[in-house]
Amino acid sequence: xxxxxxxxxxxxAIGIIFCVFMCWGIGANDVANALGTSVGSGxxxxxxxxxxxxxxxxxxASLAGGNVTGTIRKGIIDxxxxxxxxxxxxxxxxxxxxxxxxxxxxxxxxGWPVSTTHSIVGAIVGFAVAGIGIDAVSWGKIGKIVAxxxxxxALGGGIAFLLMFSIQKLIINSPKPSESAAKYAPFYxxxxxxxxxxxxxxxxxxxxxxxxxxxxxxxxxxxVGFLVALIGKRAVSKVTAVAVENPKEPLEAVERIFAPMxxxxxxxxxxxxxxxxxxNGVGPMAAIYGVIESGGEITKKSAMPFWILALGGVGIVFGxxxxxxxxxxxxGRKITALTPTSGFCATVAAAMTVVLxxxxxxPVSTTHxxxxxxMGVGLARGIAALNLRVIGNIVLSWIVTLPAxxxxxxxxxxxxxxxxx
Amino acid sequence: xxxxxxxxxxFGQSPFKPMQEHFRIVLECANQVPPLLEAxxxxxxxxxKKSRDEIxxxxxxxxxxxxxxxxxxxxxxxxxxxxxxxxxILDLQDSIADTAQDIAGMMIVRDMRLPEKMHQDIMxxxxxxxxxxxxxxxxxxxxxxxxxxGFRGPESDKVMYMIDELNKIETDTDVHAxxxxxxxxxxxxxxxxxxxxxxxxxxxxxxxLANFAERAGNRHRLLxxx
Numbered sequence: 001x002x003x004x005x006x007x008x009x010x011x012x013a014i015g016i017i018f019c020v021f022m023c024w025g026i027g028a029n030d031v032a033n034a035l036g037t038s039v040g041s042g043x044x045x046x047x048x049x050x051x052x053x054x055x056x057x058x059x060x061a062s063l064a065g066g067n068v069t070g071t072i073r074k075g076i077i078d079x080x081x082x083x084x085x086x087x088x089x090x091x092x093x094x095x096x097x098x099x100x101x102x103x104x105x106x107x108x109x110x111g112w113p114v115s116t117t118h119s120i121v122g123a124i125v126g127f128a129v130a131g132i133g134i135d136a137v138s139w140g141k142i143g144k145i146v147a148x149x150x151x152x153x154a155l156g157g158g159i160a161f162l163l164m165f166s167i168q169k170l171i172i173n174s175p176k177p178s179e180s181a182a183k184y185a186p187f188y189x190x191x192x193x194x195x196x197x198x199x200x201x202x203x204x205x206x207x208x209x210x211x212x213x214x215x216x217x218x219x220x221x222x223x224v225g226f227l228v229a230l231i232g233k234r235a236v237s238k239v240t241a242v243a244v245e246n247p248k249e250p251l252e253a254v255e256r257i258f259a260p261m262x263x264x265x266x267x268x269x270x271x272x273x274x275x276x277x278x279x280n281g282v283g284p285m286a287a288i289y290g291v292i293e294s295g296g297e298i299t300k301k302s303a304m305p306f307w308i309l310a311l312g313g314v315g316i317v318f319g320x321x322x323x324x325x326x327x328x329x330x331x332g333r334k335i336t337a338l339t340p341t342s343g344f345c346a347t348v349a350a351a352m353t354v355v356l357x358x359x360x361x362x363p364v365s366t367t368h369x370x371x372x373x374x375m376g377v378g379l380a381r382g383i384a385a386l387n388l389r390v391i392g393n394i395v396l397s398w399i400v401t402l403p404a405x406x407x408x409x410x411x412x413x414x415x416x417x418x419x420x421x
Numbered sequence: 422x423x424x425x426x427x428x429x430x431x432f433g434q435s436p437f438k439p440m441q442e443h444f445r446i447v448l449e450c451a452n453q454v455p456p457l458l459e460a461x462x463x464x465x466x467x468x469x470k471k472s473r474d475e476i477x478x479x480x481x482x483x484x485x486x487x488x489x490x491x492x493x494x495x496x497x498x499x500x501x502x503x504x505x506x507x508x509x510i511l512d513l514q515d516s517i518a519d520t521a522q523d524i525a526g527m528m529i530v531r532d533m534r535l536p537e538k539m540h541q542d543i544m545x546x547x548x549x550x551x552x553x554x555x556x557x558x559x560x561x562x563x564x565x566x567x568x569x570x571g572f573r574g575p576e577s578d579k580v581m582y583m584i585d586e587l588n589k590i591e592t593d594t595d596v597h598a599x600x601x602x603x604x605x606x607x608x609x610x611x612x613x614x615x616x617x618x619x620x621x622x623x624x625x626x627x628x629x630l631a632n633f634a635e636r637a638g639n640r641h642r643l644l645x646x647x
Contacts, residue, residue, distance in 0.1 A: 033428050036428045036429075037428070040428075168570070168571050168573065168574070172569065172570050172571070172574060173570060173571075173573050173574025173575065173576075174574075174575075175575060249566075251566050251569045251570060251576065252566075255569070330429070338432070339569060341569075367428070370428060371428060371431055374428070374431055374432075375431070378499060378501075379499075380571070381501040381568075381571030381572065381573075382571065383432070383501075384435035384436070384437050384438075384500070384501065384568045385432070385433035385434060385435045385436060385498050385499070385500055386431060386432070386433055386498065386499040386500075387430060387431055387432065387433035387497060387498055387499075388497045388498070388499050389430070389497040390430045390431045393430060
């Protein structure tokens, strides 16, 4: 209690710095993965992607990000265990932020495929086990989180497969592909708008004091979906007129029709990423703030101040502008194998899966879902060549990241404890 | 900075574009065979050498691409079609260039002039065999569209039809070859035993240009088979 009262401003300041550092890491690396498929399919320039990311990451974090933040800040550790020594939670969360941020930075430099989500979860578990005790961790919850890491890429892959398969059946393999594309494109856009907004409305708008019934939500989501479809139809119709007139290369025309639609999926993806991954950086900060604000009381219910989410958003945009820019350029050049149709399917499927997962408050890995979705598209014969060795890399990154984040966090935890007490 | 991320690692290098590139070179190589034989009939040493050098250069270029494709196609690469079929088609494409090289090699080391009356027949056979290669070239140019369509649908029907066409051309070359062989053996006194044997060999090689093209086409059929 005394420690917190004594060092409150200092702790808060350190927390803010670490939070921005962690979010910088997310922006520098993870956002590029989220939008990589959009940039890679050539429909989006890097500049547009960054603007889209800045706006929709922020919107996703503030509108639909609350659930995952809750899990990160109080779902992994049982707060009752540290009620008598609240400063431990503050030190631990600081340590977790620093550890995850450091691990992300190291991994980015070394080129290891790690996930921000896995880093932060590993870090929190690490400090809790080392600093508080093995019982402090809600192992049941951890089990669910780990299970979601397996289920979510599979789900993303499944959705991507079905989308790609339907596009091939309805459009590519129809007698007049470009006309079918113009006909069905708005339906796909409706689907994007509908699902994303439905999930957002269902869970996200609660803390904005907007409460809708199930039917109202569905109607509102349908309206958003319809709006998206309408805007999309306008964008597509310009391309279509040219494409339908020139039936020589019908499949190329289909790709040209799908290209402007990628912008919408990129928005959806940035939104989804914001709703899930911003929580990784912001969750621990919220926990720190909660303890300090209440003067050392570990409250189960503390309001999530908006400025913390904004802090996360700023950190991400900063990371994107300073480093993620380059990563995205590399991805954009490298993924030439992705056509607009397959890029569309992969991104939509990944976005849907991430938003669905954040509804259940599970911190999933956007990167791994994106990988799963791309594989799904590939299995539907939408991509020329897939390197299946990536699955091995992902499993390896799990095995390495969880203990690495944990050990780092434990070390930082004892360091902070030593400094402040 | 070594930057790898899981998304980028996920995309293997597609073999289809380089395979098209490979066959474009092979095709150029095969299309050098008619001028080569023409020069050989005229005894135009400079012309033979020019065509021979061109064929050897193209064959070596094609080899480089072939090795490149193979080295990017480990077992962990997942393709929309059977990896073995892809490698087999690549092999057959390469055999066409190799055969052109064999023919060029023979023309340069030995005086391969034929009696006047055989000129027309030998050129007709050669041109028809190169036609078969060109037909395979058209099929290969559809490859990227086929990948986009998932090797199904109307695009696949179109290619199936092109393969049928290739089969017809190959049958045609067989007729030409049989006729030419008859003429060859009826002139064996005039040609001499060694020349006859050598021409028997060269005619087989020329026919092989079409045979390899047809076999590659039939492998394409397997890619499209449902």
